[in-house]
Amino acid sequence: MKNFYTKYLLVLLMTLQTAFAISQEKPNLPHNLTETEKALVSEYQFTSPRISTPPSGPVRAAAEWEEVEYLLVTWQPSYPNILRQIVQAGVQECKVIITTQNEASVANYLTTNGVDLTNVIFLDVDWDSIWIRDYAGNTIYSDDVGELALTDWIYNRPRPNDDVMPISHAAEAGIPIYTTNSGTNDLVNTGGNYMSDGLGNAFASNLILDENAAGNPYGVSVKTEAQIDGIMNEYMGIERFVKMNTLPYDVIHHSPHKKFLLIS
Numbered sequence: 001m002k003n004f005y006t007k008y009l010l011v012l013l014m015t016l017q018t019a020f021a022i023s024q025e026k027p028n029l030p031h032n033l034t035e036t037e038k039a040l041v042s043e044y045q046f047t048s049p050r051i052s053t054p055p056s057g058p059v060r061a062a063a064e065w066e067e068v069e070y071l072l073v074t075w076q077p078s079y080p081n082i083l084r085q086i087v088q089a090g091v092q093e094c095k096v097i098i099t100t101q102n103e104a105s106v107a108n109y110l111t112t113n114g115v116d117l118t119n120v121i122f123l124d125v126d127w128d129s130i131w132i133r134d135y136a137g138n139t140i141y142s143d144d145v146g147e148l149a150l151t152d153w154i155y156n157r158p159r160p161n162d163d164v165m166p167i168s169h170a171a172e173a174g175i176p177i178y179t180t181n182s183g184t185n186d187l188v189n190t191g192g193n194y195m196s197d198g199l200g201n202a203f204a205s206n207l208i209l210d211e212n213a214a215g216n217p218y219g220v221s222v223k224t225e226a227q228i229d230g231i232m233n234e235y236m237g238i239e240r241f242v243k244m245n246t247l248p249y250d251v252i253h254h255s256p257h258k259k260f261l262l263i264s
Helices: 002-024 035-040 080-090 103-112 160-173 225-236
Strands: 059-061 070-074 095-099 120-123 138-142 148-152 177-179 201-205 240-244 261-263
Touching: 059 225, 070 080, 070 160, 080 095, 080 103, 095 160, 103 120, 120 160, 138 225, 148 160, 160 177, 225 240
Parallel strands: 070 095, 095 120, 148 177, 201 240
Antiparallel strands: 059 138, 070 261, 138 148
């Protein structure tokens, strides 16, 4: 009888621990706006009083295919298997920065599943969603192949922790960051709607025009296409910014859409 009660208590304890862990998980936010977030957009403060001037000299936006030093991952517990595979592949080629507030749990999961943590860096900052390609900074180089830096835009979601995460990434890597979040350079953009060839050309859907036009819900200054092109040139060295029609079946209107970001 004693053994029965002991087993019962152990099962009960494990059940409570599992329930507690699940209750501590963040909501699994989708790539699109939730209905709650749609209601928040008009009241949310997207711009920032912090002034970030563009780079002082010529810069070049890194291409999608260039070699990388860091792979960035936001660890959303709802997707452990796919994230493990990403990290397992990434550590073979570069350092992997994992954003999580549960380092011990994630580290244990990875090592238990055969992932070498030698190239893994854990970043203990808060986050809102897994869609790091959309809100992380974008890699630029000074003088073509010189100093590495990040450029960051205003994220088009009312997700404050995601929007400021590039600051933590830049601090961890020890590199400058330039932010288009104030004044007339308050550019709303999302990384999933951006692709660069590394030769001064970049590509996006017309979403970037719509989200910075008159009547935009973000409270940013109204910009013409030429003004947007000017900001992209100043901050990222983009000489030719090609815009494509938004796709009718793509609710987030992204051109190239990825789920994580590579810092070259």
